Amino acid sequence: MAVRTHYDVLGVAPDASGEAIRAAYRQRARDHHPDRHRSSSAVGGDTMPAINEAYRVLHDPGRRAMYDRSIEGRRPVTSSPTGPAAAAEPTTTWDASQMAAYRHHGPARVPWRSMLVAATVGTIGVVGLAQFTDGGGDVGPDGILRNGDCVEVEPDNDAREIACTGDGDLVVRAFIPFDGTCPGRTEPHRDRQGMGVACVELSE
Secondary structure, three states, X not given: OOOOOHHHHHOOOOOOOHHHHHHHHHHHHHHHOHHHOOOXXXXXXXXXXXXXXXXXXXXXXXXXXXXXXXXXXXXXXXXXXXXXXXXXXXXXXXOHHHHHHHOOOOOOOOOHHXXXXXXXXXXXXXXXXXXXXXXXXXXXXXXXXXXXXXXXXXOOOEEEEEOOOOOOOEEEEEXXXXXXXXXXXXXXXXXXXXXXXXXXXXXX
């Protein structure tokens, strides 16, 4: 037994226009209104709710699109009427679920071309900036000990990086783990940052 659809209730085709649905609803409502059929609750009482519900769903493009999909899978949505009929249709605000049902499905498009252009421009900018930036000169202590850094030995025997002066500087010749051994004429001093042991060249 076929299930009656909202289209069957209003007596219109599945591709009926909004104007045709409205006209069919008005005619059915007049024919089945309880005031005209007081003696028959089957006609006046049971049918009007079905007619009202059918019109509530079918006159709204979003609800109609979702209803069509629920009864026929993914049937293409009938295009909306144009001209005076479209102007007469009530304006409806769609929520997110209605918009999702109405729009085409498919993977989101990634703007690869725009991203590639942006990456290229950024790379050129970085390279160009590096060309015009003076990379020479003494940058100064950054607190991280490396080979060749000048240090000062603190009272607790830790080594702290300082700016090189060229006059009897203590220079780091190797940087080793805590369990390592300093080579040659160097003595171990713990890195103040706790990163390891600085092997500082012995002063003359």
